[in-house]
Amino acid sequence: MxxxxxxxxxxxxxxxxxxxxxxxxxxxxxxxxxxxxxxxxxxxxxxxxxxxxxxSKNAIYDAMFEQAWSECERVSLDALRSAPADPRGLVRVVALAYFDFAVADLARYQLMNQRTIPGFEPSPDAYASAVRALDEVIAVFATIGVTDRDDVEIWIAVLSGLVDQQLANDPGGHSRRKLLDRAVDMWADSVGLPPTKEPQK
Amino acid sequence: MxxxxxxxxxxxxxxxxxxxxxxxxxxxxxxxxxxxxxxxxxxxxxxxxxxxxxxSKNAIYDAMFEQAWSECERVSLDALRSAPADPRGLVRVVALAYFDFAVADLARYQLMNQRTIPGFEPSPDAYASAVRALDEVIAVFATIGVTDRDDVEIWIAVLSGLVDQQLANDPGGHSRRKLLDRAVDMWADSVGLPPTKEPQK
DNA sequence: GTCTATACACCGATAGAC
DNA sequence: GTCTATCGGTGTATAGAC
Structure with missing residues (x-):
């Protein structure tokens, strides 16, 4: 052997x-x-x-799907490692990392988040990698005191809404990136996150 | 003749x-x-x-695209006619109308807002009907004092984000509908819209 | 096991008869 | 206008060479 x-x-x-x-x-x-x-x-x-x-062809899509979500998870964890402890700063850094990752590759984003391939549905295994990434987000939010599932879903809606807008109206660009800070504060205010102490540069 | x-x-x-x-x-x-x-x-x-x-086949998609956006415009105008003058109430009513319209027909929403058909891009004529609906939203927001384009785009991101979430995770349902009120207030607070005077039932 | 050759059913689109 | 016939393309299945 x-x-x-x-x-x-x-x-x-x-x-x-x-x-x-x-x-x-x-x-x-x-x-x-x-x-x-x-x-x-x-x-x-x-x-x-x-x-x-x-x-099958869809099996190839499936492998791509899993790979994309694994990369996304890795990128998020990397961002998290260099994120400040300040709650808003943390949300901001993680959001920026996800936004940049999503906007960098339209095809990848479509495969991950939009049902753009006619017959394709991810296998349970591949789907698990997407769930894992989402669970990670939920865990991060729990560390800053956000435990209400609805609050998390609203934030995800805001973030993915901005990404969609970016890819639909200005693919390849990053014009919506500057709206992220405002969006973070909007959401953070609504869930009662304490304001950042020192003003960021 | x-x-x-x-x-x-x-x-x-x-x-x-x-x-x-x-x-x-x-x-x-x-x-x-x-x-x-x-x-x-x-x-x-x-x-x-x-x-x-x-x-061509895409020409049929094009006709469907235009028809869908025209319907959407009609629905929005209907909602607007029965909307309260109170700024937040107005945003709420229009948002609910759009949400219900979008969630009612997945295929229609995909055609309108997602690039789910490989080779299809709407013709200038058909695209104009989509622009018209968007301009209408911008006009409505102007009447309540929201003129910053970024503020409008953030709201559209929130709303479309919730619709996407609904259609992706619970197609045919309306579980995210109850998040709309909270989302409206979150956004309205951030742009300084006055709070609704009498509490809505 | 790995790859090729061939074939099938289906698609959008076109040509031309009527 | 509507038909039949057909073209080049696709994903996919299978038989068989190595």
């Missing part, structure tokens, strides 16, 4: 190659314009060969 | 039939699942015959 399963490693590498190529096409041409024939072409395969690695 | 152009009337009626059938399919099976063959079948035609009335 080998110490390393080289075959499995190679197999996993191929799966990664497929997903990478799929992201490339999605970013260049749009998420829905992805075709198996082109994915195959980019990695030197015929389209039907992809079925040795993924059971 | 006939008083009524019967031929043109019949032609317009057929175009309406096509759009009606398209809405039916979109509601039953999903917006993207619409096929010309099925549209034709429902009105007793072969698919290619539709091209005598609409130049």
């Amino acid at each position: 080998p110490r390393r399963d080289r075959k499995a490693e190679r197999r996993e590498a191929t799966r990664q190659e497929i997903v990478e190529a799929a992201w490339e096409i999605a970013r260049e041409r749009g998420l829905a314009q992805l075709t198996l024939r082109e994915v195959g072409e980019r990695i030197g395969m015929r389209a039907p060969s992809l079925y040795s690695h993924y059971g | 006939p008083r009524r152009d019967r031929k043109a009337e019949r032609r317009e009626a057929t175009r309406q039939e096509i759009v009606e059938a398209a809405w039916e399919i979109a509601r039953e099976r999903g917006l993207a699942q619409l096929t010309l063959r099925e549209v034709g079948e429902r009105i007793g035609m072969r698919a290619p015959s539709l091209y005598s009335h609409y130049g």
